[in-house]
Each structure stands twice: as C-alpha cells, then as structure tokens.
Amino acid sequence: MRNILAGLALVGLVAGPLAVLAQDTKFAQLGQELPTPNTYRTASGAPGHQYWQQRADYNIQVELDDEKQAVTGSETITYTNNSPDVLTYLWVQLDQNIFEPNSMSNLTETAELKKDVSLRAVEYMTREKFDGGFKISKVADRGGKALKYTINNTMMRIDLPSPLKPNQSFTFNIDWKHNINNQKTLGGRSGYEYFPEDDNYLYEMAQWFPRMAVYDDVNGWQHKQFLGSGEFALPFGDYKVSITVPADHIVAATGELQNASQVLSSTHQKRWAQAAKSDKPVVIVTQEEATKAEKTKAKNKKTWVYSAKEVRDFAWASSRKFIWDAMNVKVAGKNVLAMSYYPKEANPLWGQYSTEAVAHTLEVYSKHTIDYPYPVAISVHGPVGGMEYPMLSFNGYRPEPDGTYSDRIKYGLISVIIHEVGHNFFPMIINSDERQWTWMDEGLNTFMQYLAEQEWERNYPSRRGEPQDIVEYMKSAKNTQVPIMTNSESVLQFGNNAYGKPATALNVLRETVMGRELFDYAFKEYSKRWAFKHPMPADFFRTMEDASGVDLDWFWRGWFYTTDHTDIAMTDVKWYTIDSQDPAFVNAQLREQQNKAPKTLSQQRNLTDIKKTRVELRPELNDFYNNYDPLATTAADEQAYRQFLTQLTPEQKEKLNSALNFYEVSFENLGGLVMPLIVRMAYEDGSEEVVNIPSEIWRYNNDQITKVFITEKPVVSFELDPYLQTADTDLSNNAFPRKVTPSRFEIFKQQNSRMNPMQRERATSGNSNSNNSGQ
Structure with missing residues (x-):
C-alpha cells in the first residue's frame, strides 16, 4: 500500500522506549540463573586465582577371560585432595552396576504393550537376566588393611580411616571382576560382539573399573546415580594399565604402548615405526594376517602395558580379528x-x-x-555405535558383506568418527560434568563436528548444525520438550535437545548474531581457559561474552532456558514517498494511479451492457462538474507552490526532490524467541539488498515492532531470513507479498529397492566381484 508523506513531516516516526507496548524479561540479564562469581570461578568466566581440582592416579592390572567373556582386575588409586576441605570419605563410581538385574536403571525402565509386538521386542522383554555389575572382593588401604565401604547402586562410598586434609593424598586398593555384556543384545557403552562365522569375539571395554567421582567447588561430590543417559564426571590423573589377553589378540588402548618389543612381532614394529613418519595410513596388521589369526586361537597370554598422562579415563579394545593401520598427523x-x-x-x-x-x-x-595435546588418537570398530574416551573411541558402521555400501553408511562412518574423536576435546580435555549437563559436551562437540564435516567435503550432508535441520523439533509440542538447561537424566528427545539444538544455537551465534571473527576468538578462549579443568555452564556463557564484548544474556535465556522457538512474521508493509507539493508532479502521479486503478466487475460489464447513459443521451444535463478536472494544475496552485519553496533551505529542497521510498514494515514475534531480523529487499530494477538487524530491535517490545526502510529504488518484495539462518519454523509468513511454495503429492507408491547404488551398479555392469580386501 502506497501513501504519500506530507512535505517533510517525518517527525511522526516513533522509536525507542516511547513505542513500548509490553515489557517482559527476554532481555533481562542472567542474574539469579547464574551462580555468584567467587575466587574459584570469576565473573569473566575464567578460573579464579584460587581455583582447584582433585586428582586421581591409577595403577591397574586386568585380565580378559576370552572363554567366559569376563574381566578380573586389581587397581591402586592415589587420590589427592587439592580442595580447601577436609574429606572423611571418598565416592567411587561403579557404572557396571547398571547391568545388575535389580539396578535402578532396570527397575525404572518404562515400556508399553501394543496389540502388535515384534518377536525381537518379545525376546528382549523375556531375555535371560544378565549377571552384570561389579563383584568387589577387596577394598583396602596401602598396607592391606580393609576399608569400610557402602555400595549404593552405581556409587560406592569408602570411609577413610582418618580425615583427608587439604594437600594430602590417600592410596587404596580395589580388587574386582565382572562379566562383559553382549552389546548387541544388552546395549550399553561397551561390551563384546560375537562373530559366529569364525567363532571369535571383539571386546570394547569401558566403565570396566571402579573410577573416582568428581569432588568440586560447585557440587561437592558428584554422585548422582548413573541411569544410562547422564554420562560421566571424572578427575584427571596418570594411568599405568597392564592388560593381559590371549597372545594372538591386538590391544588398542588409551595412552602409549610401553612394551611393544614384547607384544609385537619385529614386522609389526617396523610397520608401526614407518606409520609414525607417514602422512598417509600404513597398514601395521594386514587383513590377511588378521584372517589367519581368526582360525588359530592361541592358548598362551600376553600382557600389553599402556601409560597415559593427564587423562580422565581409560578404555581399551581387544580382538584377534583386528586389522590395524596408522599415520602421522602434525599438530x-x-x-x-x-x-x-x-x-x-x-x-x-x-x-x-x-x-x-x-x-x-x-x-x-x-x-x-x-x-591436541595427546600422543595418539584411535578409532576402533566394533559393536558400540559411537562412544568416546581419552585418545580412543568406539565407532560403528560397516559395509554390506559384499563390500558395497550406501552413501548413508559412508557419511555415517565419517561423521561418527569425527564426532567421537572430537570428544577428546569436549569433554576429555575441556572436562565438563556430563552427569549433569549433556549439552556441554555433546552440543559443543556436535557443533565442532559440523565445522569439521564441512571442511571434509563441499556440501557435506551434515545431519545437525544447520538451522533448518532443527525446525521440526523446535515447533514440536511443548509437552515433548524441555529446555537445554535440564539435567541429563531428565532430558526429553535426547538427540535433539542435547546434540542438535545446542549445536544449532552455536552455529546461529557464529553466523548471525556474533559473526565468525568474534565467535571464533571467544570459543577458542573458552577452550584455552578450561582445558584440563572442570567448566560449568556459567563459565561458558560468561567467557563467550567476556571475550567478544557481545551481550548474549538474551540468547542464552531464549535458547538454553526456554522452549521458545523462532517464528517471526512479516505482517504488513506500507509504502510512502515524499509529497514534493509540486502540483504538476503530484497531480500527474495521482492521475497515473487513477488510470491504473482496476475496474470492478460491474464497471467492466457496464461498458458493454449499457449502450448509452442518460447524460450521454441528453448533453443538456451536463454542468460545471461534468467538465471539471480536479487533477488539473491551476495558476493558484503554482503560486502556492512557489511561495512554499521560498520557506525552505537548500538542504530541505534537496530532500524534497530526492524521490526516496519509505517502507514501514511490521513484524510479529509468534514463536517467542527473539532473533535478529535478516531482511532481503528485491528492487524494481532486479537488484537486491540484505539488511541485518540485531536482536536488540526487540528490546522495547518483544512481541510486535515496526521498522522503516528508506531506499532510493522502489522495492517490489521483502523477505525475512532468506538464507535460513534463524531456524524459523514457519516460512509462509516471511515474505511480502506472500510467496506460494509448491509441494508435491505421489500418484502411486513404488517399492523401494533393497540394493544400495554400488550394488545396483555392479548388477547392471555384470561385475559381481567382491571388493572386501581392504588395504
């Protein structure tokens, strides 16, 4: 709709606080939500000058029973109290206890029966109870004297013989054993896979030993029970681990191998040394060698010794089936x-x-x-789809038996390796509390995974990171969502909430709110500040603001503390031009508008149906007004215009004749989440312009605002969020005039082919040779 501004009377524009209709808290600072800064954690988000954290060093001997699928171990833990507090007991995590038949996890598992139940579901519900969990046989001090301990589900409290004062250490021993779960039937973050074709096992071992819980300045002891979702909070320390396995097994583990000459053949040692200098993968154990080992099982055993410095955990994998390759990376x-x-x-x-x-x-x-500070980084393939530990990760995805694979499998493999290896940074080094805040490791890591995927290949099909990929979740029913700032065990829609939404939020911050330069500097600063320390959400929020100079409290509040979503509608556009008051110009414009005005249906039909009107038949009925032209310019009009010009300054005369276009655009926040306005204007001459308006435009009214755009060229259309930067859940109200988006419907349903593209290509080319030989 076009209007004409009278003269230069633009003083009617209203801006700022005068336009407030209703004020709420979307731009209020995060006060009560964040803890009070102190000498341990500062207001800037950095560790304080009195920051402290505990330490746990381990010496472990463990033996794998390949016949019974079990491990037996003995560990010595030296726990150092760096806190200012006196401790009278210690808490140890027994995460394997989640597999006990009467564990809290098993007892609180919910399910529902439907009329049609799959055989697999019935088998799972009626499965034989697995004899899981730790069997603790000894807890004693360094001298062998028994220590009193109490097991509470997945936690064990060890009562100290005397209080552990600040800057003191306490050394104690635990002997234990446990059966290894069949990961394919029982699930879990570790376990074994059985290969019936060659009667062999592949073991991925994690949470396999009693581990110290975290004691920190925020929570005291983090001894929240492990129920399956909230992962692990662990202190840093040094590890020496001796792993005894069948002599023909290959063992991958956290840390560096200390006795290669005792467990590797001279051939494997030479290949290993070659790999350490190569910028491309070198095969250390070949597929031929691994296949041969599958057929002849060794009866004797070997012990692999690994050492790891400044790590928070230790995991390993063992099998005679392993092919092994390696390459050098310069960091x-x-x-x-x-x-x-x-x-x-x-x-x-x-x-x-x-x-x-x-x-x-x-x-x-x-x-x-x-x-990256560690000497090695490992990817192991086995039953676990994806799980991370210091220097070592378990990753899924394998091709079809004929060696072919779909693009979903290919990119799934690359993505899961990037993700799980990336966890070395979050949380293995930047050591957040996974038991409390899943998003601090999964969300930040998924964001970094997205960046790495895009650097792997142009237009990489990333599943998470792009704003439009989180839209379906953001607009889902509110009773199926919880804020990101929800404890790990209480999160609904775990993948979307803890992985997808925070990763998308960081991408929006980087691309739209802060810009890459400010974001990248602040994100790197957070990583440097909290490497090998225990950050909390407030430390991340405060550091990102402190290092960038950008007030982000409104962003954290909306994205992390609420379930609001982005749905900003462009509700109206009004077009104004300046009334120059030149009667000839103004009247000519009005005449043009009048001539272009559409005729009504009745007027169109009357042109043909009414042959002659009465006045046309009787000219004597005409008077002054039948010949009067209201848009004709008179001498009086010209004189008034000249008089008006004498009152203007040269600058005002220039504005008067500028032919500027003024567009008043109205926006409505329907989703509740305040976001920047990215507006694309398409001009009459075919050119375009994109204007980025910060979120603070909503600070006086979170619900409805208007913005005036001034252009030299006429605008033919406005579009909001043209590059899909804000996860807007309804694009139908983002354009003015409205856009009609085409959809498709299927005439009939075709049966999907069960062959992947590689198999179809082989079938049509007549090439049936398997390509399963590896390197």
Missing part, C-alpha cells in the same frame, strides 16, 4: 599418531576412511579450540 609441530583398529567385516570402508577421518578431526578441532 602445531608435534607428531600425533592417528590409528584405526577394525575387523575384516569393516573393509573396504574402514581402510579407506577411518584413519583419515581421525587425522582430519585433530586438525580442524585444534584450529578452533586448543592444539
């Missing part, structure tokens, strides 16, 4: 060995992509966070 001038371990069933996919994906992850993450 800030330092050599890092990227390695992969996988059975023949994973080839050719793993041999081509796994170690390269490990190397790529280290390079990209180091660029955006901190330089």
Whole structure:
C-alpha cells in the first residue's frame, strides 16, 4: 500500500522506549540463573586465582577371560585432595552396576504393550537376566588393611580411616571382576560382539573399573546415580594399565604402548615405526594376517602395558580379528599418531576412511579450540555405535558383506568418527560434568563436528548444525520438550535437545548474531581457559561474552532456558514517498494511479451492457462538474507552490526532490524467541539488498515492532531470513507479498529397492566381484 508523506513531516516516526507496548524479561540479564562469581570461578568466566581440582592416579592390572567373556582386575588409586576441605570419605563410581538385574536403571525402565509386538521386542522383554555389575572382593588401604565401604547402586562410598586434609593424598586398593555384556543384545557403552562365522569375539571395554567421582567447588561430590543417559564426571590423573589377553589378540588402548618389543612381532614394529613418519595410513596388521589369526586361537597370554598422562579415563579394545593401520598427523609441530583398529567385516570402508577421518578431526578441532595435546588418537570398530574416551573411541558402521555400501553408511562412518574423536576435546580435555549437563559436551562437540564435516567435503550432508535441520523439533509440542538447561537424566528427545539444538544455537551465534571473527576468538578462549579443568555452564556463557564484548544474556535465556522457538512474521508493509507539493508532479502521479486503478466487475460489464447513459443521451444535463478536472494544475496552485519553496533551505529542497521510498514494515514475534531480523529487499530494477538487524530491535517490545526502510529504488518484495539462518519454523509468513511454495503429492507408491547404488551398479555392469580386501 502506497501513501504519500506530507512535505517533510517525518517527525511522526516513533522509536525507542516511547513505542513500548509490553515489557517482559527476554532481555533481562542472567542474574539469579547464574551462580555468584567467587575466587574459584570469576565473573569473566575464567578460573579464579584460587581455583582447584582433585586428582586421581591409577595403577591397574586386568585380565580378559576370552572363554567366559569376563574381566578380573586389581587397581591402586592415589587420590589427592587439592580442595580447601577436609574429606572423611571418598565416592567411587561403579557404572557396571547398571547391568545388575535389580539396578535402578532396570527397575525404572518404562515400556508399553501394543496389540502388535515384534518377536525381537518379545525376546528382549523375556531375555535371560544378565549377571552384570561389579563383584568387589577387596577394598583396602596401602598396607592391606580393609576399608569400610557402602555400595549404593552405581556409587560406592569408602570411609577413610582418618580425615583427608587439604594437600594430602590417600592410596587404596580395589580388587574386582565382572562379566562383559553382549552389546548387541544388552546395549550399553561397551561390551563384546560375537562373530559366529569364525567363532571369535571383539571386546570394547569401558566403565570396566571402579573410577573416582568428581569432588568440586560447585557440587561437592558428584554422585548422582548413573541411569544410562547422564554420562560421566571424572578427575584427571596418570594411568599405568597392564592388560593381559590371549597372545594372538591386538590391544588398542588409551595412552602409549610401553612394551611393544614384547607384544609385537619385529614386522609389526617396523610397520608401526614407518606409520609414525607417514602422512598417509600404513597398514601395521594386514587383513590377511588378521584372517589367519581368526582360525588359530592361541592358548598362551600376553600382557600389553599402556601409560597415559593427564587423562580422565581409560578404555581399551581387544580382538584377534583386528586389522590395524596408522599415520602421522602434525599438530602445531608435534607428531600425533592417528590409528584405526577394525575387523575384516569393516573393509573396504574402514581402510579407506577411518584413519583419515581421525587425522582430519585433530586438525580442524585444534584450529578452533586448543592444539591436541595427546600422543595418539584411535578409532576402533566394533559393536558400540559411537562412544568416546581419552585418545580412543568406539565407532560403528560397516559395509554390506559384499563390500558395497550406501552413501548413508559412508557419511555415517565419517561423521561418527569425527564426532567421537572430537570428544577428546569436549569433554576429555575441556572436562565438563556430563552427569549433569549433556549439552556441554555433546552440543559443543556436535557443533565442532559440523565445522569439521564441512571442511571434509563441499556440501557435506551434515545431519545437525544447520538451522533448518532443527525446525521440526523446535515447533514440536511443548509437552515433548524441555529446555537445554535440564539435567541429563531428565532430558526429553535426547538427540535433539542435547546434540542438535545446542549445536544449532552455536552455529546461529557464529553466523548471525556474533559473526565468525568474534565467535571464533571467544570459543577458542573458552577452550584455552578450561582445558584440563572442570567448566560449568556459567563459565561458558560468561567467557563467550567476556571475550567478544557481545551481550548474549538474551540468547542464552531464549535458547538454553526456554522452549521458545523462532517464528517471526512479516505482517504488513506500507509504502510512502515524499509529497514534493509540486502540483504538476503530484497531480500527474495521482492521475497515473487513477488510470491504473482496476475496474470492478460491474464497471467492466457496464461498458458493454449499457449502450448509452442518460447524460450521454441528453448533453443538456451536463454542468460545471461534468467538465471539471480536479487533477488539473491551476495558476493558484503554482503560486502556492512557489511561495512554499521560498520557506525552505537548500538542504530541505534537496530532500524534497530526492524521490526516496519509505517502507514501514511490521513484524510479529509468534514463536517467542527473539532473533535478529535478516531482511532481503528485491528492487524494481532486479537488484537486491540484505539488511541485518540485531536482536536488540526487540528490546522495547518483544512481541510486535515496526521498522522503516528508506531506499532510493522502489522495492517490489521483502523477505525475512532468506538464507535460513534463524531456524524459523514457519516460512509462509516471511515474505511480502506472500510467496506460494509448491509441494508435491505421489500418484502411486513404488517399492523401494533393497540394493544400495554400488550394488545396483555392479548388477547392471555384470561385475559381481567382491571388493572386501581392504588395504
């Protein structure tokens, strides 16, 4: 709709506080929501000058029983109290207890029966109870004297013989054993996979030993029970681990191998040394060698010794089925060995992509966070779909038995390796509390995964990170959502809430709110500040603001503390031009508008149906007004215009004749989440302009605002969020005039092919040779 501004009377524009209709708290500072800064954690988000954290060092001996699928272990833990507090007891995590038949996790598992139940579901519900959980046989001090302990589900309290004062250490021993779960039937973050074709097992071992819980300045002891979702809060320390396995097994583990000459053949040692200097993967144990080992099971045993410095956990994997390859990666001038371990069933996919994906992850993450500090990084293929530990990760995805694979499997493999290896940074080094805040490791890591994926290949099909990919979740029913700032065990829609939404939020921050330069600097600063420390949400929020100079409280509040979503509607556009008061010009414009005005249906039909009107038949009925032209310019009009010009300054005369266009655009916040306005204007001459307006435009009225755009050229259309930057859940109200978006319907349903593209290509070309030989 076009209007004409009278003269230069633009003083009627209203801006700022005068336009407030209703004020709420979307731009209020995060006060009560964040803890009070102190000498441990500062208002800037950095560790305070009295920051402290505890330490736990381990010496462990463990033996794998390949016949009974069990482990037996003995560990010595030296716990150092760096806190200002006196401790009278210690808490140890017994996460394997989640597999006890009467564990809290099993007892609180919910389910519902439907009329049609799959056989697999029935088998799961009626499965034989697994004899899981730790069997603790000894808890004693360094001298062998028994210590009193109490087991509470997945936690064990050890009562100290005397209080542990600040800056003191206490050394104690635990002997234990537990059965290993069949990961394929019982699930879990570790376990074994059985291969009936060659009667062999592949073991991925995690949460396999009693581990110290975290004691910190925020929570005291973090001894919230492990129910399956909230992962692990762990202190840093040094590990020496001796792993006894069948002599023909290959063992991958956290840390560096200390006795290669005792467990590796001279041939494997030479290949290992070659890999340490190569910028491409070198096969250390070949597929042929692994296949041969599958057929002849050794009766004797070997002990692999690994050492790891400044890590929060330790995991390992063992199998005679392992193929092993490795390559060197340069990180800030330092050599890092990227390695992969996988059975023949994973080839050719793993041999081509796994170690390269490990190397790529280290390079990209180091660029955006901190330089990777550890000497190795490992990807292991087995039953666990994806799980992370210091220097070692378990990753899923394997090709079809004929060696072919779909693009979903290919990109799924690369993505899961990037994600799990990326966890070395979040939370293995930047050591957040996973038991409390899943998003602090999964969300930040998924965001970094997205960046790494986009650097792997142009237009990489990332599942999470792009704002439009979170839209369906953001607009889902409110009773199926909880805020990101929800405890890990209470999160609904876990993948969307803890992975997708925070990753998208960070992408929106980087691309739309802060810009890459400010965001990247602040994100790197957070990583440097909290490397090898225990950050909390407030530390992240405060650091991102402190290092960038951008007030983000409104963003944290909306994205992290609420379930609001983005739905900003462009509700109206009014077009104004300046009334120059030149009667000839103004009247000509009005005449043009009048001539272009559409005729009504009745007027159109009357032109033909009414042959002659009465006045046309009787000219004597005409008078002054039948010949009067209200848009004709008179001498009086000209004189008034000249008089008006004498009252203007030269600058005012220039504005008067500028032919500027004024557009009053109205916006309504329907979703509740305040966001920047990205407005694209398409001009009459075919050119375009994009205007980025900060979120603070909503600060005086969170619900409805108007914005005046002044252009030299006429605008033919306005579009909001043209590049899909804000996760807007309804694009139908983002354009003016409205856009009609086409959809499609299916005439009939075709049966999907069960063959992946590689198989179809082979079938049509007549090439049926399997490509499952690996490197």
